[in-house]
Amino acid sequence: MSTAASLHQNRKRKNAVMMTLCVVAAGIGLAWLALILGALLYKGLSGVNLAVFTEMTPPPGDAGGLLNAIYGSIVMTIIGIVVGTPIGVLAGTYMAEYGRFSKLTTVVRFINDILLSAPSIIIGLFVYELMVRPMGHFSAIAGAVALSILVIPVVVRTTEDMLNLVPNALREAGAAIGAPRWVVIRSVAYRAALSGIVTGILLAIARISGETAPLLFTALNNQFWSSNLNAPMASLPVTIFQFALSPYEEWQQLAWTGALIITLTVLGLSIIARSLTGRREDR
């Protein structure tokens, strides 16, 4: 009787210990997020002023802003998205619509998943060999191409997943009134999967707007204003990298402010993206 009771006690105690550890683990996860965001706000906010958005990156030891870096980031992100999204959406369309059961789809899905998690610095090396070396110089367009290669797998994945969720009855209804397949895809499948596909694009923007490694030796950096796509261009992440590792206090402050800007942008985009799909699930 007493051994049975103590066994019961033991199991209950063990359960309590393990479950407490699980709660602690969740606490640790949340604490990290809070610590990082807290430090960013604390160090970054003090540097936020109008000059950040209106002045160029300064020479060492001077005050200045991040205008050319912000501009460069926006330009390269937009080109990356404009180039990468159509390819990604079309590839995802093939996988979910025309070739849902083909061998090609299985292979592409596997390779795409690997590209999705492949180290981004490898993509940087690839674009360096592909564009920078033949052209003989670093350029913004090479940086944008590197970013577009990062966009493609994200968009392919979400497009395929979202199109697969569209009920077949909808497609059959479209086909039954005589619409050819591409019209069914365009007017029925895309429309039904629209919020999901937009989510994928937002997630892709969130991903590439903070990417540093693929830009390091494609777009390089530029201390001055440049809108020439064929020349090196500054970007926010690379500028943060350079400024944070410098010994100058003004540069480090700008790095923190830039880090805050990027993080808020990225987190904002992912929260919008999630709320789009969240509504979907509730329906």
Added chain:
Amino acid sequence: MTAVSDAATSSALRTREATVRRFAFTDMAFRTATRLSAILVLVLLGGVAISLVTGSWEALSKFGFSFLTTESWNPVTENFGALAPIYGTIVTSAIAILIAVPIGIGIAVFLTELCPRPLRRPIGIAVELLAGIPSIIYGIWGLFVFAPFLQTTIQPFVIWLFKGIPGLNSLFAGPPYGIGLLTSSMILAIMVLPFITSITKDVFDTVPAVLKESAYGIGCTTWEVTRRVTIPYTRVGIMGGVMLGLGRALGETMAVTFVIGNAHRISASLFAPGTTISATIANEFTEADGDLYTSSLVSLGLILFIITFIILALARYMLLRIDSRTGA
């Protein structure tokens, strides 16, 4: 009368035929465009592999197999070996996984078994937001906040604690720089945590409720259900998630570049600065003068590509297995 209607039908037929032909043509064009885009994904990966091989050819043909086993990395004498970065990459990733797996599984258990339902989604999203933070943010945070904290509190204490214990005292030998292998591992652990958590949570959700309920029905505690039913049932999926996290950790660049110290040597102490493959490339590529130097860095990239490709392929294979089981 009949002639007129005949003409009308035949012209209607003609326009209908033309429309159908136009539809068929557009459909074929659209189909080809989608197919080509899908093939482009394959071409991209192939192109990455080919460009890395051609780029690394010069260094690999000069150093041969000894590239993998040489520790020295000397741009002045142009003698390059990949051993130190490979060592740093593997050690930091392995420790990161050791730290992240128990925490990740713990969070997944918390989210599936313990968390009150209204809190589930917000907490899940918060953990996944960790995955969305760009790696350079982890880097700047690690360098300016985390490393000084470790340097002044944890590291001196650990060095003092293990001073008299053989083995451990060389593993945790000073001086406490703050930056180094262990700091990088801890930053990496935070970065891969969301990947492991979200996949573990997803595979936990695939466990049939009837299995768990029957275990609860014979009086199991929550922990026993997790330990004896949920984890064994989802073992392959968890492994897949862990491998995916490992793939991320191996290739992670910017965060590590900030806090590893970028020293081309292999030290027994985890507090010592070291380097990883990706950090070496990020730090030195634009400054590399000479084709052999650049080519050696591309060779490092090729090695990293091969390692991550194998790990990620294994991860996908394992996750596919659990997918097909829930599909069946």
